[in-house]
Amino acid sequence: MKQQLPATPATVRRRPQQSRARQTSLALQHAFVRLLPERGFEALTIREIVDVAGTGLGSFYEYFANKDDLARVSVHLRSKTLLAAMHGAVAAQAGQTMVQIVHTILHALADAHACHPLEWGAHYALERQVSDPDAYARMYERFVSEWASALARSSDALPPGAELDEAARTCHTIAYGLFAHAHIRAYAGAAPAPDVRTVARQAKLAMLGYLAQLKAP
Incomplete structure (x- = not known):
């Protein structure tokens, strides 16, 4: 040998x-x-x-190269933290009902936001300032794809004819908008640190109402 x-x-x-x-x-x-x-x-x-x-x-x-470069990298990696939290939730809930999957994903996102709310506020504010539009769009699409995968894996998937990509994009827009807005307001001093569980509950109500309409005969 x-x-x-x-x-x-x-x-x-x-x-x-x-x-x-x-x-x-x-x-x-x-x-x-x-x-x-x-x-x-x-x-x-x-x-x-x-x-x-x-x-x-x-x-x-x-x-x-400079401070802007550091900011872009920091924003990108922090966004990936949320994407990873969501991915783990999706993998663990395959085959569950749509309600259960939405609940689990939103609570995973709430957990990821739970620490250092001012830092998350700075992240969302900075994301709008330094992100390259193409890079921002690519990351947004990664979240949309994760939502599409989650919805497709549910035991009570959307009926034939429902646009999965449109539903996934709406779900992400709801979640992103509520979490980002709550944290930016706190960062700007316009509101106290957000209760992330309340934000998750608001997103859940909005999403499930929307998805129920898509599933209605």
Whole structure:
């Protein structure tokens, strides 16, 4: 049997280097998100971000071209957090009724929003400011696709002739609109931190009323 050669020094070093790079990038993103509600996007400086992250200016520019670039990455990854929460809920509820699936998805989204409401408010406000329209549209379509998959997997799926994509788009628009608006209002100081369970309940009532009309004979 051919003896396996030991790992070369380059191979041994590669994984820690990648890990450190990821940790540095995430540290900068977390620092940015933590500072954003207090400082605001325009006033926040790269120096403040690297000081909180515990990195240097050189490290910042290894990963991000400027503050706008950091903002776009942070917005994208935070949106993926919600998408992952939704995906997990959909996978766990396949074959359940539409009511059960909608309930589970909305509670998963509420759980994802439960911590740091001002940071979520900053996220939604910043999303409108820095997102590239094409990137924003692509992410929106990923949520719509997740809703379409969830509705299609229900045990009481929509009747033939009902437009699944239209229903999925409406469901996402309801959920996104209610969660985003509640958090932006809190971020702007126009309302207290939202009760995410109340937001989920409002979205559920709106969605189920809409879906019931689609299923009505």
